[in-house]
Amino acid sequence: MQQTLATTPSKPNWIRWATTAVAVVFVILLLAPNVRQMSFNVWLGALAAGLGFGFVAMGVYLSFRVLDFPDLTIDGSFPLGAAICATLIIAGVNPYLALVVSAAGGALAGTATALIATRLRIHSLLASILVTTGLISVNLRIMGRSNTPLLNTDSIFTPFAAPFRRLMLDLGGDTLAKMSNNILAILLFGLLALVLKVCLDWFMRTEIGLAMRATGDNAQMVRALGANTDNMIVLGLAISNGLVGLSGALMAQYQGFADVNMGIGLIIAGLAAVILGETLFHPMHFHAATRAVILGMILYRVAIAAALTILAPLPGGGKFSIEAQDVKLATALLVLVALWFTHIQKRRA
Amino acid sequence: MLRIENLHQIFHQGEVNEVRALRGLNLHMPAGQFVTLIVSNGAGKSTLFNSIAGVHLPTQGRILINGADVSRASEHRRAALIGRVFQNPLMGTAAGMSIAQNLTLALLRGQRHRLRRGVSPAREREFAKLLEPLELGLEKRLDARVALLSGGQRQALTLLMASMTRPKLLLLDEHTAALDPATGEKIMSLTKEIVQSQNLTTLMITHNMHQALTTGDRTLMMDNGQIVLDLTAEEQKDMTVQDLVDMFARVRHKELADDELLLI
Numbered sequence: 001m002q003q004t005l006a007t008t009p010s011k012p013n014w015i016r017w018a019t020t021a022v023a024v025v026f027v028i029l030l031l032a033p034n035v036r037q038m039s040f041n042v043w044l045g046a047l048a049a050g051l052g053f054g055f056v057a058m059g060v061y062l063s064f065r066v067l068d069f070p071d072l073t074i075d076g077s078f079p080l081g082a083a084i085c086a087t088l089i090i091a092g093v094n095p096y097l098a099l100v101v102s103a104a105g106g107a108l109a110g111t112a113t114a115l116i117a118t119r120l121r122i123h124s125l126l127a128s129i130l131v132t133t134g135l136i137s138v139n140l141r142i143m144g145r146s147n148t149p150l151l152n153t154d155s156i157f158t159p160f161a162a163p164f165r166r167l168m169l170d171l172g173g174d175t176l177a178k179m180s181n182n183i184l185a186i187l188l189f190g191l192l193a194l195v196l197k198v199c200l201d202w203f204m205r206t207e208i209g210l211a212m213r214a215t216g217d218n219a220q221m222v223r224a225l226g227a228n229t230d231n232m233i234v235l236g237l238a239i240s241n242g243l244v245g246l247s248g249a250l251m252a253q254y255q256g257f258a259d260v261n262m263g264i265g266l267i268i269a270g271l272a273a274v275i276l277g278e279t280l281f282h283p284m285h286f287h288a289a290t291r292a293v294i295l296g297m298i299l300y301r302v303a304i305a306a307a308l309t310i311l312a313p314l315p316g317g318g319k320f321s322i323e324a325q326d327v328k329l330a331t332a333l334l335v336l337v338a339l340w341f342t343h344i345q346k347r348r349a
Numbered sequence: 350m351l352r353i354e355n356l357h358q359i360f361h362q363g364e365v366n367e368v369r370a371l372r373g374l375n376l377h378m379p380a381g382q383f384v385t386l387i388v389s390n391g392a393g394k395s396t397l398f399n400s401i402a403g404v405h406l407p408t409q410g411r412i413l414i415n416g417a418d419v420s421r422a423s424e425h426r427r428a429a430l431i432g433r434v435f436q437n438p439l440m441g442t443a444a445g446m447s448i449a450q451n452l453t454l455a456l457l458r459g460q461r462h463r464l465r466r467g468v469s470p471a472r473e474r475e476f477a478k479l480l481e482p483l484e485l486g487l488e489k490r491l492d493a494r495v496a497l498l499s500g501g502q503r504q505a506l507t508l509l510m511a512s513m514t515r516p517k518l519l520l521l522d523e524h525t526a527a528l529d530p531a532t533g534e535k536i537m538s539l540t541k542e543i544v545q546s547q548n549l550t551t552l553m554i555t556h557n558m559h560q561a562l563t564t565g566d567r568t569l570m571m572d573n574g575q576i577v578l579d580l581t582a583e584e585q586k587d588m589t590v591q592d593l594v595d596m597f598a599r600v601r602h603k604e605l606a607d608d609e610l611l612l613i
Contacts, residue, residue, distance in 0.1 A: 203464075205466060205467055205468070206462075206463070206464050206465055206466060206467055207453070207457060207462040207463050207464070207465060207466075207467045208462045208463065208464055209467065210446070210450050210453055210454055210462075210467040210468075211454060211457075211462045213443070213445070213446060213450075214443040214446060214450075214451075214454055217443035217444060217445045217446060218439075218440070218442065218443045218444070220440055221440065221441060221442060221443055221454075222425075222443075222454070223424045223425050223428065224402070224424070224428055224431075224433045224441075225428055225454050225455055225457070225458050225510075226425050226426070226428030226429045226457075226458050226459040226460075227425055227428075227454070227457075227462060228425050229425070284494075
């Protein structure tokens with residue numbers, strides 16, 4: 001039996017080179033004089049956001065890669081989590097409890113998409129767009145308006161904020177104290193991301209987790225072995241969107257507001273993180289993949305922060321800069337290029 | 350063990366492109382019988398297996414396994430009773446998962462999946478014991494991804510996965526056709542070993558008439574959605590491939606003649 005039918009996947013070395021090249025360009029741009037001066041706190045903010053959005057990356061990895069189910073629901077379940085969280089906090093509910101309810105809300109949205117796709121046999125993309133569209137109204141109903149500011153309300157940071165600021169003040173004086181909010185967010189988000197990553201890794205090794213992975217890998221086999229693939233998709237999307245709902249709740253508390261539009265284009269950011277993580281780290285196992293996509297999301301946020309610092313002189317004497325409103329286009333182009341690379345790589349293989 | 354009564358399978362019924370894949374098929378297989386089924390292309394072999402396995406529900410007729418009517422049961426429910434090996438070696442295993450993970454899923458055939466560790470050390474030892482007789486060295490590569498295995502190795506693994514929980518019925522769908530002759534030969538002898546040692550009720554589709562006559566203890570021939578020839582073990586022994594070809598031609602010719610009559 002020497003016949004080799006499926007061979008080792010060829011290592012796309014040149015993709016790694018291309019990515020490295022892009023990274024190097026970024027670094028050069030960073031060091032060049034033609035950049036805006038950004039305080040160190042901005043980079044800390046990018047790191048915190050990367051960890052906060054890291055749950056989205058895990059969710060997208062679970063739906064797109066593990067289940068092979070292109071799910072756009074996260075554009076709706078993210079603001080859903082934020083809306084639930086903000087509304088509950090204003091009503092005086094404990095912020096940590098609000099996180100749990102937000103995650104449950106996201107899970108419910110994912111379940112809705114999965115049920116529409118599996119029971120009614122509606123295409124996964126269409127099913128998720130249906131749910132996302134519906135969620136816009138739901139989110140507006142929950143908040144009663146399109147934007148809910150969280151000023152002078154309790155958050156998950158409240159119990160730690162004051163003592164932590166004192167600690168930072170003692171350690172590094174005023175400069176460090178100014179960054180204390182971001183450092184605290186990094187620590188809390190990082191801890192939560194680590195805990196959930198370990199839980200998810202464990203889950204994927206259980207019998208149910210194995211059946212879920214196999215559903216995305218070879219659904220025909222899973223059915224032939226007597227497992228219900230539809231149930232696996234429902235459970236998988238519930239977990240995926242639960243993570244996204246949680247992320248929405250965390251980011252609402254971190255940014256200090258919930259907005260119905262905060263999820264627009266999030267799926268592309270999630271995909272960018274997944275592709276970045278996979279390209280740079282080549283994860284071969286699930287636990288390596290979750291780590292890779294969280295790191296991918298951090299890199300993505302840092303790259304965006306870096307892109308915003310560009311201030312290149314133009315021949316006419318003006319200056320070229322990337323503004324916050326350009327970020328979505330830049331992300332879309334980044335993912336487009338990455339997908340194009342994968343396409344070429346597949347054709348060569 | 351397997352009883353099929355007057356099975357009809359019609360696709361796109363009432364439309365222009367209506368296909369009558371199975372036309373009143375009857376079959377009874379006692380427990381422990383190893384039946385080979387010769388099928389010409391387009392005669393409904395995939396349909397027959399998919400109907401038995403529950404991929405699509407029958408238009409008419411009944412399917413009984415072990416005395417229980419499963420005609421309306423979903424595919425994953427019937428899977429508890431039926432082991433399948435497909436023609437395509439890629440179809441029976443999950444490529445991105447390890448050998449041990451694939452075997453774990455096969456071990457759980459028809460059972461509820463639980464929230465406990467899938468690949469336990471005890472199971473790994475059990476898998477190693479199962480893989481050793483294959484003499485492919487797979488017992489030392491339990492953590493290797495199945496994508497790294499050759500077609501023959503994957504098919505051997507699929508065969509093991511299909512039979513390890515002793516299903517009531519084993520369906521083999523030209524499972525050596527996509528392999529090179531030497532590898533196919535090995536998989537075939539492995540099949541005979543497994544079927545014999547576990548006394549599995551087996552239905553094997555093949556294109557190869559020689560294989561059909563030398564394997565198992567009953568040979569069926571299917572054409573135009575029906576079983577047109579049924580040879581017992583004794584008849585099988587005396588039959589040459591040429592006899593079979595002639596017989597097949599006669600059966601087909603008779604049909605053609607019938608059709609001509611209809612046309613007139």
